[in-house]
Amino acid sequence: ESNFKRFVEIGRVVLLKSGPFSGKIAVIAEIIDHNRASIDGPTTGVPRQSFPYKHLTLTPLKLSGLPRGAGTKKVRKEIEKEAIVDKWDNSGWAQKLAVALTDFGRC
Numbered sequence: 001e002s003n004f005k006r007f008v009e010i011g012r013v014v015l016l017k018s019g020p021f022s023g024k025i026a027v028i029a030e031i032i033d034h035n036r037a038s039i040d041g042p043t044t045g046v047p048r049q050s051f052p053y054k055h056l057t058l059t060p061l062k063l064s065g066l067p068r069g070a071g072t073k074k075v076r077k078e079i080e081k082e083a084i085v086d087k088w089d090n091s092g093w094a095q096k097l098a099v100a101l102t103d104f105g106r107c
Helices: 072-082 084-090 092-099
Strands: 012-016 025-031 036-041 046-052 056-062
Antiparallel strands (some): 025 036, 036 046
């Protein structure tokens, strides 16, 4: 039995750690190679793009019915069908990120 629970796979919901879309979620639409994946976040404002794994954080959420190389319309349909954005917003992880205060916010 493996100790790992989250894998890089088609349909895995990821949290972006850097760049202009930092803090937003997207879905892995296609695996390019050992270093990059094609991600898409049509409901969160993240355009389809190649993104390195080192700038992604894998979440426990996954789209089950997403085929390889699905287009943006199919990704949007599956995200809305499985209510991924609502599941993410209700998760403890997302709520902690929303509440995280900087030193300026604590004054």
